[in-house]
Amino acid sequence: MKKIILAVLVVSLAVGGGFRQAYAQDKKVEFSLNLGVMSYLGPNDSLSKFLLAFTPQVDIHVTKGFMVSPEAMVVTDFGDYFVGFPGVIFNYTGKGFFAGVGVVYPVVITEEEWISGALWPKFNLGYRGKRINLTAYLITPTVDMFRENLVGATIGYRF
Secondary structure, eight states: OHHHHHHHHHHHHHHHHHHHHHHTSSOOEEEEEEEEEEEEEOSSOSOOOOEEEEEEEEEEEEETTEEEEEEEEEEEOSSSEEEEEEEEEEEEEOSSEEEEEEEEOOEEEESSOEEEOOOEEEEEEEEEOSSEEEEEEEEOOSTTTTTSEEEEEEEEEEO
16 A cells, blocks of 8 residues: 555656646736626527626646636526536637536525535637637536536636
8 A cells, every 4th residue: 555655646746747847838827707698508498598607717727738727607697696606627728729628516595595516517618819718618417418508608808
């Protein structure tokens, strides 16, 4: 067991050293504020009511073509509830675009209670300009995957 732990530690340090070297080349941590809309898209419905979505996000560039993006999306209709989607997205980045997959954890916040569910997959595709992000995304529960969907689009400013 000690040999396994030592081997994992050595491999982790070697990989971490490689990431650190690649990490030092460009701006590696970016913060963005995204504003957009979200809607439900199911098998029998077209797009339903649009909700306002606000998403602070951190992009951590691990290598030149890969970033990890923790985010905390909050969705509301300015009514009696808010829905939070904290999560993390793993993005591949290219010249001017990004595509990723990750997980979010839905939390419904009403005046009376908090209701949470299971982890849901999130898929996104977007454009990365000099300071602007344009993102389209799909969130779907693992039960009846791709039948009951939340779809949305955001525009964001990157600091």
